Amino acid sequence: MSEHESELTLLVRRMTWEADGVLSVELAHPDGKPLPAWTPGAHLDLHTGGHVRQYSLCGDPRNTSAYRIGVLNEPSSRGGSRHVHTKLRPGQTVTASEPRNHFALEDAPCYLFIAGGIGITPLLAMAREAARRGADWRMVYGGRNRGSMAFTDELASLGGDLTLVPQDELGHIDLRAALGGLPDGTLVYCCGPAPLLAAVEAVAPADRLRVERFAAPVVERTGDESAFEVECRASGRTLSVGPDTSILRAAEAAGLSVSSSCQEGICGSCETRVLDGTPDHRDFLLSEAEHAAGASMMICVSRCASGRLVLDL
Incomplete structure (x- = not known):
């Protein structure tokens, strides 16, 4: 479970300009030990400068x-x-x-990758894996200008x-041209700014589309906002969650x-295992089946x- 994940101390080994305004940062174990495994589509939380931000792995x-x-x-x-x-520098x-x-590359005979700007990062790792699997894949990659588009030579190779x-x-x-005539079994993976995701969601077959977001979309909530009780089984605590707060804050x-x-x-x-009760899911990560x-x-x-909920907290 994610709440029990260990944190890693990593050494900034190399920083490289990949495009105008885009730096790649290579992170390694300070003692040269192997790092935990990952799969294409994965990201990590980076703690730096008093902030915690998510960055997709593109190696x-x-x-x-x-x-x-x-x-x-x-x-x-x-x-x-x-x-x-x-501020960040090698060493x-x-x-x-x-x-x-939460954006894993599922098995498919064909893939269409649609990238916008820095959304190329998870899709680069996916394209590499698709090529390794011998699957047919296409990528349509948009950016402000050619100089701002990172990893193009690597993709072309x-x-x-x-x-x-x-x-x-x-x-x-x-x-419409990119998504027209998709071969049977094609999965569409898209990552980029919100307007691109919205445009893709408007025309792509929903059952074939997988997206990763930089920020949560604005939606009108119609679910119940009343207070409820959460039993935290692992810690032996019971919390009252009011209408103006979250389980996390409580x-x-x-x-x-x-x-x-x-x-x-x-x-x-913050993904947490549910032991009993019915969640009112409001995330943008889990699939409909997982909800x-x-x-x-x-x-x-x-x-x-x-x-009432019983959680593994």
């Missing part, structure tokens, strides 16, 4: 000596990416979570069908140690649909 899982992330110098950043670009150490994956769409030259990605106020990061239901760091199963929930945003 090769077969390389157990280092993790690689891509970091955009985002002008509207709350501080995480700015710190990486202005320093940082704290990170072990990788976790993987042997798939790569289409670059610099906005200043070609406008936005023609999604647990923290009671002195329980709970992992959290985004607090928007998109990163998975229906109710085996776990994101306690930063999700609530209770049964009056």
Whole structure:
């Protein structure tokens, strides 16, 4: 479970300019030991500059000596990416979570990857894995201009069908053309800014589409906001969760140690096992089937649909 994950102390081994405003950061064990395994689509939480931010791994899982992330110098950043670009340097150490994956590459004969900007990072690792599996894959990759688009040479070397769409030259990605005539069994993976995800969700077959978000979309909530009770089985505590707070906040106020990061239901760091009761799922990570199963929930945003929950907390 994510709340029991151990933290890693990692050495910044190398930093490389991959495009205008995009740095790749290579992280290794300070003693050169192998790092925990990961799979394409995984991300980690990076603690740096007083912030905790999620970054997708874009290296090769077969390389157990280092993790690689891509970091955009985002002008509207709350501080995480700015710190990486202005303060972080090779030779320093940082704290990170072990990788976790809510955007895994499922088995399929064909893939279509749609990337927007820094959303290329998880899809780069996926394209590499698709090529390794011998699957047919296409990628449509959009960016502000060619200079801002990272990892293009690396992508081109993987042997798939790569289409670059610099906005200043070609406008936005023609999604209807990209998604037209998909071969049977094709899965579509998309990562990028919210407008791209919304546009893809409007035209892509829902059963074939997998997305990863940078931020939670704005939605109108219609679920029950009333107070409920949570039994924390592992700690022997019972919490009352009011209408204006979350399970996460109530647990923290009671002195329980709970992992959290985004607090928007998109990163998975607070995922908690449900032992009894029915969650009111409000995250943007778990699938419809996982929501229906109710085996776990994101306690930063999700609530209770049964009056009482028993959680492994």
